[in-house]
């Protein structure tokens with residue numbers, strides 16, 4: 001079947017098998033391998049992408065066909081103008097990643113969280129990330145990173161310096 | 164280029180929390196894991212698994228599978244046998260394991276056939292059409308049943324017994340006598356359950372036989388690429404120069420990516436035969452049910468002590484469940500790994516430990532899951548034992564430990580079970596922990612709570628690890644000595660490439676290796692590129708597991724850099740027109756004795772090495788070093804857990820957890836702390852959640868992440884960390900290794916805390932994982948018993 005999706009701002013039209021999962025569509029049809037696969041039971045969250053700008057979805061739990069007519073943001077779409085997104089920068093600053101396998105899913109879940117709750121407290125962050133497993137970091141630095149990104153995103157833009 | 168600039172002393176020095184160099188690619192989604200690699204014309208392998216834990220294979224019918232369009236081949240054990248690949252030797256070479264079952268299956272989910280097809284979906288669909296007829300046999304589901312030898316599992320072996328080996332170390336008679344003569348003694352069976360490392364990236368391979376060159380390239384989830392290359396060569400007879408192993412980014416390993424798995428061998432064999440690349444990526448279920456599990460030790464711990472709490476003897480007798488094949492990942496001469504570290508941080512005059520391993524109808528394995536070989540099991544045994552002893556003596560567990568620690572002045576300390584501990588100050592570290600956590604106040608609070616019937620517990624674990632295998636006179640894997648290596652090439656403009664025989668799985672080697680070289684050479688760590696995992700380019704090494712990277716390869720890096728420095732000294736002498744003996748290395752630069760203001764940087768020397776080499780020296784600036792450590796290193800720590808147990812629900816709240824680690828010299832504190840957070844989280848998982856359990860018929864009960872529970876951000880406690888530093892006296896930079904300490908040390912702290920909480924009810928021990936149900940049942944039956 002034929003589907004039209006916008007991924008990271010770019011429109012695509014593709015033929016897909018009805019059973020193709022969104023995650024394999026992104027990885028194999030579009031070559032966006034930042035979105036990972038870590039389980040068969042919708043448990044690990046390494047496949048999370050953002051649907052229509054603010055909804056974190058597990059792309060292993062959705063058929064590509066269900067994305068027809070929708071917008072998807074993957075980890076590859078976070079960098080804007082060559083600059084890391086504040087979440088990416090914060091994960092780097094706070095040592096919020098080790099092997100990096102969970103990182104794209106963590107970033108996308110956090111991205112959707114901040115869209116809904118620009119100022120989440122620690123319990124809210126832990127709650128939001130509870131569908132994303134990480135075997136390496138113990139989550140503490142991930143939580144810290146999300147807090148840092150939130151603080152930065154909310155900080156008022158610097159006043160133009162008078163010359 | 165200035166020859167006089169004096170380097171800022173700190174810029175290159177160890178001990179800085181430099182941000183990780185590997186992160187930008189991961190953050191952008193540009194990591195390169197095995198499953199991200201796609202080769203032209205690539206086929207997919209899907210594996211058919213046995214539904215039975217023990218059964219005879221009557222017949223395999225490939226017809227229906229072969230009829231599916233897109234299916235290229237269906238391979239069985241018989242097919243592999245024709246290439247002499249139905250069985251391969253296990254890790255240490257004392258046993259062999261089946262690649263695809265021949266004759267019978269020995270565990271549920273065992274690999275029975277492989278389907279090669281043009282897509283993952285077709286391969287999976289066709290795998291379901293392979294018809295296998297089985298004749299079920301009675302299973303052997305635990306090592307105690309196994310040792311009765313009523314059902315012999317391995318009819319392929321000469322010895323018709325399920326007993327694999329007996330191992331012992333220490334003085335049996337003296338220890339027995341000392342325990343018998345002691346004022347007070349304890350004996351407890353503690354089980355370290357079977358669990359699984361479960362890295363988030365499962366295992367996988369792309370095997371690519373290039374018919375034109377005759378070279379087999381293996382993109383492999385490998386913690387030990389060179390060892391894997393050698394094994395593949397030995398098993399297949401393909402010359403080693405014709406095998407190229409590339410271990411790209413790894414999504415965690417934790418010991419799971421050390422062994423060779425059937426999927427690898429089938430994919431490689433298929434690629435060799437068919438002549439196109441073949442990919443196999445295991446599913447999570449395959450990962451949990453077939454690849455390297457860890458632990459599964461049933462340990463009887465006995466300790467004798469005087470009535471005032473001085474320990475006199477330790478005896479630990481273990482029954483080990485190795486599953487269907489003896490594939491435990493331990494060095495050749497150490498069938499029970501480094502279990503001899505079981506005397507822990509304490510000065511025992513007498514000690515003895517023995518172990519008997521048995522086959523069962525369970526998956527093979529026995530990997531070092533985030534620990535040095537069997538050190539986690541040993542630490543758990545001794546730390547639980549000390550806790551139980553403290554209770555019996557009615558003595559504070561911290562006091563008991565302080566009373567029995569090996570003293571600072573006793574190092575190097577020869578342990579009764581054969582190790583020579585390099586260094587430590589156990590009293591200092593525990594005292595620091597007691598101080599930070601506010602131990603006395605917590606005990607006071609506990610006392611008050613107990614009067615109100617509230618269950619609060621404080622658990623201590625003061626473990627010592629033995630890591631960094633190891634000295635080649637003791638340690639080898641299939642005969643290959645466990646040295647490791649590094650190669651550094653300094654480019655003319657003063658940047659460098661550093662290659663090592665290790666393989667990071669998230670530990671941050673691209674950063675820390677650069678930091679070690681930077682400090683030794685006075686070069687900018689940002690401009691030292693680190694490369695690992697490619698056997699064509701990296702020097703030979705045994706890989707990353709058992710906390711051996713920093714103790715062994717880290718040392719090799721420092722030594723290779725020092726070789727370069729020695730040559731650089733000659734170049735400096737040439738440039739400064741002074742005798743070599745007058746050249747000093749200080750503040751990361753060379754100068755002539757007494758003239759520090761006229762220093763010359765390594766960058767300048769590098770340029771000269773290519774443009775103006777000193778007479779009688781080779782041009783260029785590079786070195787390789789193979790480091791054979793003189794001893795293991797012995798990191799240690801003092802961990803304290805504080806828990807509240809809800810008697811009504813069995814819920815354990817970890818209120819606080821403090822980890823003080825002493826891993827010697829720290830290269831990057833941020834990375835060390837990150838390693839500790841991660842290891843504590845895995846220790847927490849093992850203590851409370853993770854188990855590979857089997858029912859009475861041998862069926863696997865934890866086949867995916869809804870049944871094999873990995874902690875999420877919600878359950879995971881907040882971690883408090885601190886450190887002391889006792890450098891290793893024999894390591895070139897004094898480092899000891901840290902990635903595994905928290906996983907080794909923490910399970911006992913958690914369990915000790917819960918048992919301490921339940922002490923008023925008279926509960927002495929519950930085996931891990933301490934699920935709510937188990938805790939609730941223990942509380943309920945203790946209360947019930949109290950009422951009757």
Ligand code: FES
Pocket residue numbers: 036037038039040041042043044045046047048058059060061
């Ligand atoms: S792959 Fe695990 S939740 Fe999607």
Ligand code: FES
Pocket residue numbers: 096097098099100101102103133134135136137363414415669
């Ligand atoms: S960083 Fe490895 S799984 Fe999260």
